[in-house]
Amino acid sequence: xxxxxxxxxxxxxxxxxxxxxxxxxxxxxxxxHEKKTLKDWQWIRQKPPAGRYLFxxxxxxxxxxxxxxxxxxxxxxxxxxxxxxxxxxxxxxxxATGTDWLHTKAQGSHKVVFITPEEDEEDLWKRFxxxxxxxxxxxxxxxxxxxxxxxxxxxQSNDDPELIxxxxxxxxxxxxxxxxxxxxxxxxxxxxxPATRFMGEDTETLNKAATRWVGLIEQLTKSGxxxxxxxxxxxxxxALRPVGNDKKPVFDQSMCRGASALVDGFRWVLxxxxxxxxxxxxxxxxxxxxxxxxxxxxxxxxxxxxKNGGILKFVREVTVESLNSQKVSPAWDxxxxxxxxxxxxxxxx
Amino acid sequence: xxNFKNKWETRDFSKAMKxxxxxxxxxxxxxxxxxxxxxxxxxxxxxxxxLCLWIDKATWHDAKTGDGGGCxxxxxxxxxxxxxxxMGRYGTTTVQISEPNSIxxxxxxxxxxxxxxxxxxxxxxxxxxxxSDLADEWLKNKRGFNSPRQIIGSGFANLGLEDLGLFExxxxxxxxxxxxxxxxxxxxLRGVNSDQVQNLFFRSISECSKExxxxxxxxxxxxxxxxxxxxxxxxxxxxxxxxNLVLCEGMADYFAAECLxxxxxxxxPLGAASASDLPKWARWLIDNNYYGRLIIVPQLDQxxxxxxxxxxxxxxxxxxxxxxxxxxxxxSHFFNWPLFLRSTSLxxxxxxxxxxxxxxxxxxxxxxxxxxxxxxxxxxKPWGKN
Numbered sequence: 001x002x003x004x005x006x007x008x009x010x011x012x013x014x015x016x017x018x019x020x021x022x023x024x025x026x027x028x029x030x031x032x033h034e035k036k037t038l039k040d041w042q043w044i045r046q047k048p049p050a051g052r053y054l055f056x057x058x059x060x061x062x063x064x065x066x067x068x069x070x071x072x073x074x075x076x077x078x079x080x081x082x083x084x085x086x087x088x089x090x091x092x093x094x095x096a097t098g099t100d101w102l103h104t105k106a107q108g109s110h111k112v113v114f115i116t117p118e119e120d121e122e123d124l125w126k127r128f129x130x131x132x133x134x135x136x137x138x139x140x141x142x143x144x145x146x147x148x149x150x151x152x153x154x155x156q157s158n159d160d161p162e163l164i165x166x167x168x169x170x171x172x173x174x175x176x177x178x179x180x181x182x183x184x185x186x187x188x189x190x191x192x193x194p195a196t197r198f199m200g201e202d203t204e205t206l207n208k209a210a211t212r213w214v215g216l217i218e219q220l221t222k223s224g225x226x227x228x229x230x231x232x233x234x235x236x237x238x239a240l241r242p243v244g245n246d247k248k249p250v251f252d253q254s255m256c257r258g259a260s261a262l263v264d265g266f267r268w269v270l271x272x273x274x275x276x277x278x279x280x281x282x283x284x285x286x287x288x289x290x291x292x293x294x295x296x297x298x299x300x301x302x303x304x305x306x307k308n309g310g311i312l313k314f315v316r317e318v319t320v321e322s323l324n325s326q327k328v329s330p331a332w333d334x335x336x337x338x339x340x341x342x343x344x345x346x347x348x349x
Numbered sequence: 350x351x352n353f354k355n356k357w358e359t360r361d362f363s364k365a366m367k368x369x370x371x372x373x374x375x376x377x378x379x380x381x382x383x384x385x386x387x388x389x390x391x392x393x394x395x396x397x398x399x400l401c402l403w404i405d406k407a408t409w410h411d412a413k414t415g416d417g418g419g420c421x422x423x424x425x426x427x428x429x430x431x432x433x434x435x436m437g438r439y440g441t442t443t444v445q446i447s448e449p450n451s452i453x454x455x456x457x458x459x460x461x462x463x464x465x466x467x468x469x470x471x472x473x474x475x476x477x478x479x480x481s482d483l484a485d486e487w488l489k490n491k492r493g494f495n496s497p498r499q500i501i502g503s504g505f506a507n508l509g510l511e512d513l514g515l516f517e518x519x520x521x522x523x524x525x526x527x528x529x530x531x532x533x534x535x536x537x538l539r540g541v542n543s544d545q546v547q548n549l550f551f552r553s554i555s556e557c558s559k560e561x562x563x564x565x566x567x568x569x570x571x572x573x574x575x576x577x578x579x580x581x582x583x584x585x586x587x588x589x590x591x592x593n594l595v596l597c598e599g600m601a602d603y604f605a606a607e608c609l610x611x612x613x614x615x616x617x618p619l620g621a622a623s624a625s626d627l628p629k630w631a632r633w634l635i636d637n638n639y640y641g642r643l644i645i646v647p648q649l650d651q652x653x654x655x656x657x658x659x660x661x662x663x664x665x666x667x668x669x670x671x672x673x674x675x676x677x678x679x680x681s682h683f684f685n686w687p688l689f690l691r692s693t694s695l696x697x698x699x700x701x702x703x704x705x706x707x708x709x710x711x712x713x714x715x716x717x718x719x720x721x722x723x724x725x726x727x728x729x730k731p732w733g734k735n
Contacts, residue, residue, distance in 0.1 A: 009697040012656050013649070014687045017732045019659035020647070021683065024671035 054095055054189060054228055055104035067104040069268055069291075070188065071226035073217045075195070077233045077256040077263075078272030082284060084232045085119065086310035087272070088191050089131050091230070095189045096150035097143045099135075102286065103300060103314050109146050110188035113180065113227075115154040117161045117197045124155045127310075134308035152187075164200035168212045178223050185225035195231040204258030214265025233257065235271075255289070263290065284312055357436060362407035362420035365440035368531055368555045369427070370402055372439075372486045377712050390414070392427045438481050439532070464517055466569050470537050470546040472515035473506035483507055484534035487554040492601065492704060493711030495718045500608045503583050508533040508551065520566060527564060531555030536600050538565070540574040541585045541633075548572075548580060550600060563600075572622040578637075579629050582620030583607070588639060591617035595684070595729065596631075596670075597646040598624050598663070601704035606646065608707070608718075609725035616644075616729065624648065624663035627670035635677045642680040644729055645671055648702040649686065655698070682731035689728035693721055 038044055053066030068074060068091075078084050087102075094101035098109040116124065137143045163174040170178075181187055192198050202209035220229050236257040255271060256263045263269055269290040275283035287299040302312035370388050371379070378389035378398040386402040389395040390411060399412040402423075410417035416426050424435030484507045488497040497505070508528065516524055527533050530553045537546040548569040553562055565571055572580050579585075582603035588594060593616045597606050603620025610616050621630050627645060634643060647667035649657040658664065667683065674681035689706070690697045699709045710721060 004698050006695070006697055009656075010687065010691055013690055013697070014732075016649075016657050016659045016664065017683060017685075017687055020664055020668050020671075021732070023659065023668045024675055024683075026672055026676040 053107065054110065055101055055106050057104045067102075068228060068230070070228055071221050072228055072267040073214060073221055073265065074228055074230045074268040074270075075233050075256070075263070075266040076230065076270045076272065077235050077289070079235045079274070082272040082274045083304050083310055083312065084272065085116065085127065085193055086131070086304070087312060088114070088116075088193050088230070088232055089127050090135075090311060092151055092189070092191055093128075093131060093135065093137070093147060097137065097146045099137075099143065102302070102312060109150060111150045111152070111184060111186040112189045112191065113152045113154070113187055114191045114193075115161065115177075116191075116193040117154075117156055118194060120156045124153060128153075130308075131310065134305070134311050161197050162200055163198045163216055164203065164209075164213050166201055168200075168209065170216055174216060178220060181220060181224035181227060183224070187225055188227045190220065190227050190229045191232075192229065193232040195233040198231070204262070207259045207261035210259040210261035211265055214262065218265075231266075233262070266290065283315065285318060286312075357420075357440070359405075359407045361436070361440055363404050364531070365436050366402055366407060366409065366420055366423055367404060369423075369435070369439040371491065371555060372483050372532065373427075373490060376491055438483075462517060462568055465545065466548055466566060467545040469515045469566075470504075470506070470549065473508070473512055473535055473549075474504065476509070476512055476515075477506050480507060480509060480511075483532045484554065487532070487534060488604070491554070491708070492604075493707040493709075494604065494608055497604070497608070500611070501604050503539075503603075503607065504537055505604075506535040508535050516566075519568065523564065523567060527551045527553070530557045530561055536582055536604075538572070538580045538582060539585055540580045541578045541588060541637075542574065542576075544584065544586055547574065550582070552600060572626060579621070579626060579633055581622070581626075581630070583618055585619060587617055588619075588634070591615065592641040593617070593644060593729070594619055594634070594639070594641060595644045595646060596621060596627060597703060598622075598627065598648050599702075602646065602648065602702050605703040605707055609703070609722050611722050613726060624650075624666040627666050628673060631670035631673040631681075635673055635679065639679070642682075643671075643674055644682060644684055646684040646703055647686075649700060651701060657701075685728040685730055685732040687732055688730075689724055692724040692727070 034040075051066050052070040053068055054070050055067040056064040057067050058064060076084060076087065091101050092112045092114050093099070094106045095110050096112050098106045100106075119127070132138055132144075132147065137147065159173065160171075161173050162171055163177070165171050177190075181190065196204070199213055200209060203213045204210070217229050217231070221227060234257045235255040256269065267290075269288070271287050271289040273285040275285070284302045284304050285299050286302060299318040301315040301318050303315050305311050305313055367386060370386055371381070374388040374391045375396075378387070378396070380387040380398065384403065384405055386404065387398045388400050388402070389398055390400055390413060393414075395413065397413070400409065401412070402409045407420050408418065409423050411426075416422070420435070421432045424430045424432050428435060428438075430438070482498070484505050485498050488494040488501075488505070494500065508524065510525075510528060513521055513524055532554050533551050534554050536550045536552070538548040538550055539545065540547045548571065549566045551564045551566075570580075574580060582600055595606050595610065595616050595618045597603055597618065597620055599620060599622070603618060606618035606620070610618055619630070621627050624647070627647075631643065631645075645667050648663045650661035650663040652658040652661060659668070671681055671683060690700060693706055693710060694700055695713070696709055700706055706721065707718075711718075
């Protein structure tokens with residue numbers, strides 16, 4: 001016997017009427033709409049609403065600062081081998097469970113779509129399994145339930161995931177993705193890793209093509225429940241500058257590979273760099289390269305813990321003082337070695 | 350009745366008994382199966398489903414009274430009629446006009462009419478005074494209308510072989526073909542230029558295939574006037590006298606709108622031929638400077654998942670019509686289906702058009718036509734932002 005949800009039928013009728021009303025509105029010329037002045041908008045008299053973020057960082061005196069903005073096109077840019085995919089998996093887990101990511105915490109739990117055409121099922125399985133067990137989530141049935149419900153994963157497939165065709169129009173893949181988002185308003189984060197697999201052939205080389213591609217990504221952020229679309233992108237060759245133990249990592253927007261319109265189009269760009277320390281835990285440096293909504297903040301240092309699923313553990317904020325202390329420590333250690341050696345010699349006399 | 354065949358076959362009795370039951374029984378108690386029909390003793394105002402008609406044998410039995418038998422007994426007990434009278438009233442005319450015509454054969458090549466359709470319409474109405482009113486019974490019992498003869502001012506009529514003389518010879522085959530399908534309801538179509546009936550819409554009131562459900566009189570201009578203006582159910586010539594138009598699709602929705610509006614004198618209902626005609630009407634109204642407000646009542650066409658959807662063709666045509674009005678900056682909006690459904694229906698899954706609201710609601714114990722009218726008028730206000 002079929003159970004009929006009357007409320008669902010009413011809601012569907014309302015949705016249909018909304019769509020019909022919207023479609024019936026004539027398409028006006030771009031500048032034919034009502035000419036609203038600042039007075040009409042009330043933008044200089046009324047306080048604007050606070051920005052909405054998926055993640056917030058705790059600052060001094062319990063002040064929260066927004067980190068990853070909600071409903072925007074966002075990018076993580078890094079050289080290969082910095083742990084982008086680890087970072088994104090951790091991000092997905094945190095967003096789905098309302099837990100910590102980097103130095104931030106997710107605001108509530110959200111549905112996440114994770115699409116990674118470069119990773120096959122087995123690789124992703126290992127990554128998710130290791131990450132979840134390293135985080136200790138398996139001991140929390142409530143979080144496990146949220147994870148299993150909230151993360152939708154699309155591993156490697158035979159289909160071409162390009163979102164834009166060579167003529168600049170949206171592909172069927174794009175339309176499918178848009179349909180997916182529109183069908184489920186609970187989806188608040190869409191992760192595309194890596195961006196190149198979703199770009200068209202000229203996206204990285206021509207600014208016009210890049211702008212069109214970013215435009216399509218922006219359209220996704222306006223669909224369904226208005227999700228954040230977070231893409232992982234590679235840096236260019238000149239940005240492959242691993243950081244020594246006494247150098248402050250260098251970050252700027254030009255490190256992102258491809259046409260400058262790519263970075264220009266994204267509202268939020270997070271850069272990653274790695275350290276080169278032999279025999280030590282590798283450090284990963286992170287800095288906001290671009291944010292239209294918050295201050296860029298300092299460069300942050302993390303340790304990548306491979307024994308624990310590749311989690312990035314926050315070490316410290318990178319400052320001149322912290323670097324100096326890093327310089328002093330080895331020198332002091334060396335001096336102490338010499339002193340103790342000399343002492344030993346004298347004692348032997 | 351003329352030209353009766355001397356001998357009816359079982360299937361003729363079955364068809365006649367089935368028609369009589371479908372038209373007269375209270376459909377709260379009506380259950381039609383492939384081989385039998387269960388129904389109430391409508392002639393004795395029975396309120397239980399305790400009668401059975403076996404279609405294949407043309408026999409029946411009343412479990413309450415023990416009555417039963419064949420068609421002759423049924424005619425006598427249920428209608429106090431002789432068998433020939435009963436067959437004349439409820440039987441298909443197949444028996445009188447030999448085998449039914451194919452659709453193709455039912456249409457002679459259209460010729461110019463020598464007689465105004467309005468005259469035929471008046472003749473049909475006149476003949477209705479002296480015959481059983483199957484159309485009225487169908488509207489009441491099957492579609493749930495209260496006193497349709499009083500409320501539906503635009504009119505409707507029955508059709509019988511006795512009407513054949515009213516029609517031009519070129520239409521005789523069509524009329525015979527319609528009657529061969531079973532009882533018909535006839536509704537008038539009028540144009541925007543006068544109150545004269547310009548064409549007639551024939552709709553079968555017994556079950557038949559979708560393709561054969563309805564026809565117009567051939568050679569009478571279909572759904573358009575010679576000057577290109579559209580025709581509709583209702584009184585389109587009064588458009589400019591009303592500040593509000595309620596534009597719906599088809600005969601049943603038009604009748605429903607007319608009934609639900611009741612004595613609301615500021616609103617004129619109109620029934621377009623179909624969803625495809627909604628944009629034509631919108632265009633015509635704009636071109637002819639209609640000054641008032643247009644309220645479009647789209648049907649709730651469903652997608653393959655059984656959900657009403659803006660992507661269905663009916664809804665798209667309604668959108669097209671409304672957009673014409675919006676572009677012309679004229680007052681217009683859709684009927685407030687969300688409000689009406691919420692206010693009136695505990696079974697919204699059964700509602701796909703305005704007429705369904707009446708036929709579904711009349712089965713409810715708490716049915717009140719006055720309430721439906723109140724909610725309908727309330728739902729003539731726009732939904733959403735518009």
